[in-house]
Amino acid sequence: MTSRPGGRSARVREAVLEAVHAELTEHGYAGMTVENVAERAGVHKTTVYRRWGTVDVLIADALDHSRETGWPVPDTGTVEGDLIAIATEVADTFADPERRLVPIAIVAAALQSTRALDAKGRFYAARHAEAAQVVTRAVARGELPPQNDPVELVRLTCAPLYHRIFITGEPVDRATAALAALAALAAARAGLL
Amino acid sequence: MTSRPGGRSARVREAVLEAVHAELTEHGYAGMTVENVAERAGVHKTTVYRRWGTVDVLIADALDHSRETGWPVPDTGTVEGDLIAIATEVADTFADPERRLVPIAIVAAALQSTRALDAKGRFYAARHAEAAQVVTRAVARGELPPQNDPVELVRLTCAPLYHRIFITGEPVDRATAALAALAALAAARAGLL
DNA sequence: ACTCTAACGCAACACGAGTCGCGTTAGGAG
DNA sequence: CTCCTAACGCGACTCGTGTTGCGTTAGAGT
Missing domain, CATH: 1.10.10.60 (Homeodomain-like)
Structure with missing residues (x-):
């Protein structure tokens, strides 16, 4: 008891x-x-x-709690379509003035407390692992060389978007999202990952 | 007066x-x-x-002040070498337990006040504009197709590093820095930028 | 050299976030 | 149904952050 x-x-x-x-x-x-x-x-x-x-621990717990609910992985038929879909969802999230506050708060909290830092790491690791399914499927279809790290391709797709939001401060639209996906794919097709 | x-x-x-x-x-x-x-x-x-x-305005002013001092742009002879040098410097900064606190604080402050957000935008815009010289030189040498946006290539090089630091929380070493530069170059050579 | 005032030093104060002690409630165990 | 205690509610308190009013200093103008 x-x-x-x-x-x-x-x-x-x-x-x-x-x-x-x-x-x-x-x-x-x-x-x-x-x-x-x-x-x-x-x-x-x-x-x-x-x-x-503290507020940061609250956000960390909310993040851990949200991780329990699943996330729909896109399946358009091609890696290109899937990666663009993933990038577009990120772009759309940050285009919404309300929804964007959540991931921004997560990053902010992670910069303040170790507890939130760990929660953020777990959250994005889980998300990227799920999203990596699109790459695994692509490799199985023969679209991509098998030496590529699936998760790394997903991360490379998202990286430019988060970089714009948190570093340069530039706006993120669907065009930049698609471009980020294609740029990551170019690296993957070159066998760099 | x-x-x-x-x-x-x-x-x-x-x-x-x-x-x-x-x-x-x-x-x-x-x-x-x-x-x-x-x-x-x-x-x-x-x-x-x-x-x-506030603390955020202090950081913002310090950032504006630091922008007055120049920054040495690498010149190794090839774009590949130059971009790797730029990425390596970022990686080295975040590998240092003391120096890394400065850019982290800048991002944290930018998430709190508009004043710091603007200062951060100006800072990275200036840095990336300076660093873009290596791309301009590469285009002049015929290493890259001229339709590429110089600044965008620099940003694409740095993006995976900042993504690791602020989002996934993974460590950033020189190997990942070199990989990021090569991945960005692959996209540029494909004429995507 | 003299004046004027913007900027600084100082001490007292106001305010809100976070803490503490104690009484109360609800839900699990037998 | 009864007991027991973990978890919650409540009010009072502490303490650090940020503010205010006033006297003082330094530097720019003439």
């Missing part, structure tokens, strides 16, 4: 993590407070402080 | 911005405080609060 995962604790966690998501898409990372999250969840602030402690 | 840039104000700014750099490489972004910067600079905290206001 050391823990009691069922019942109230589970309800509180669900409510708090949902409040985290809501507060994030509303005020962004900078405007997010433990107290606001607690109030929105209908829970006292000490409860949140005791179970999570 | 609205401003007085010479004399004391200039000395204070110099001392404060140097203190910002020192505090950053010592405690990182998370452990940086306005008060600590003020004390290290030998200045009262109200002075810093009045002229800058």
Whole structure:
């Protein structure tokens, strides 16, 4: 009888993590407070402080929790189509003024606490591993040479988009997404991965 | 007589911005405080609060100030060598446990304030414009087709490195730096940029 | 050399995030 | 159904960040 995962604790966690998501898409990372999250969840602030402690840990837990729900991997018939679809989804996410706040907050939180850093690593590792299916299928179809690292091709596809968002600050549209996919494919076809 | 840039104000700014750099490489972004910067600079905290206001603005101003000093563009004789040199410098910066804290702090600050976001944009735009010389030279030598965007090739070279650091969390060594340069070159030679 | 004022130093203050002690509630065990 | 305790609610408290008012200093103009 050391823990009691069922019942109230589970309800509180669900409510708090949902409040985290809501507060994030509303005020962004900078405007997010433990107290606001607690109030929105209908829970006292000490409860949140005791179970999570900081905003970054809240985001980290929400991230771990979201990882439980699956993610639809595209299957257009060609690697090119699949990679463009993956890149386009990233671009669309960051084009939405509300949805973009979530991944931005994740990166911000990861820069503040080790807990969030680890959660972010797990999240993207899982996502990229899932997405790498499109490359594995392509290799099986003979579209790509088998020496390529599937996950690395996915990462190379996403890299220019995240680079624009977090480093150069340039806008990311679907054209740049498609270009990123094609550039990554060029490297893969050259057998560099 | 609205401003007085010479004399004391200039000395204070110099001392404060140097203190910002020192505090950053010592405690990182998370452990940086306005008060600590003020004390290290030998200045009262109200002075810093009045002229800058927040940590993010301090970092933004330090970034704008650092942009005044030039940056040595590599010239190895080939685009391949030049791009690898650029990528290697990025990798080396993030391999150093102290130096890496500076660009990390810049990204973190840019996620908090618009002022820092703009400063970061200006900084990387200037850097990439300078680095693009290696591509311009390569096109002049006939190494690359002229339809390529010089700056875009530089960005494509750096993108996988920053992606590893800020998104996936994987380590960045010189091998990955060289690979990133070659992958970007493959896309450029395919005429995709 | 004299004046004027922008910028700085100083101390006291206001405010909000985070903590602590204690009483209360709910849910698992027998 | 009853007991027991982990988890929550509540209010008071601490403490550090950032602010304000005022006196002082230094440097630019004449």
